């Protein structure tokens with residue numbers, strides 16, 4: 467049975483002043499799919515993610531959330547940014563930041579349980595009380611992932627989140643994501659320049675080019691295709 471759609475891009479276009487980024491983009495993403503979003507520098511991958519996140523209004527068309535916007539909860543993992551050694555939060559505090567309610571500045575028991583569950587799931591339990599500034603780059607990036615997951619999203623955006631990680635840590639992080647994708651039916655959008663990783667983990671790809679876009683099952687994506695992207 468085909469899974470239900472969670473996101474539809476309908477004739478989507480974004481133009482910055484005098485600079486069209488993409489236009490007439492049409493795409494249906496179904497629950498539990500793992501899409502890689504690829505293309506050369508500057509073709510609009512981050513712009514597209516910002517549009518999906520509602521940070522940017524499209525110039526044309528729309529992003530439709532299905533069955534409705536209230537049912538689509540998005541988790542976002544940014545590109546790795548270092549955190550100062552003297553940053554005053556533990557890994558646990560950092561993961562819980564997304565939960566700090568509007569009413570109280572501290573977490574309820576239920577929220578603390580949610581943090582604990584996700585720390586265990588992401589393998590960070592043993593270092594949960596370590597100051598995050600003293601964690602390794604890979605551990606910090608896992609903490610960003612845990613923070614994105616703590617509210618139980620059904621759509622996860624990885625925006626070049628593995629770009630500066632070594633191959634072992636990159637694989638660890640993506641193994642975790644695919645495990646959640648399989649076990650929880652988490653839908654994933656993985657923005658990447660790493661075509662072998664895209665091929666290893668994704669089910670589909672969307673390739674943006676200066677002249678349009680191409681999409682399909684991941685088996686059809688090659689490094690050469692991305693290098694020759696202008697010809698699509």
Ligand SMILES: Nc1ncnc2c1ncn2[C@@H]1O[C@H](COP(=O)(O)OP(=O)(O)OP(=O)(O)O)[C@@H](O)[C@H]1O
Pocket residue numbers: 482483485487505506507508509510511512513514
């Ligand atoms: N707020 C903005 N105002 C004007 N132009 C912008 C703005 N944001 C992005 N752009 C331009 O839009 C184009 C697409 O940028 P975007 O960051 O989406 O590309 P990308 O595919 O994610 O690139 P990269 O692979 O280098 O991260 C670029 O030419 C960029 O300079």
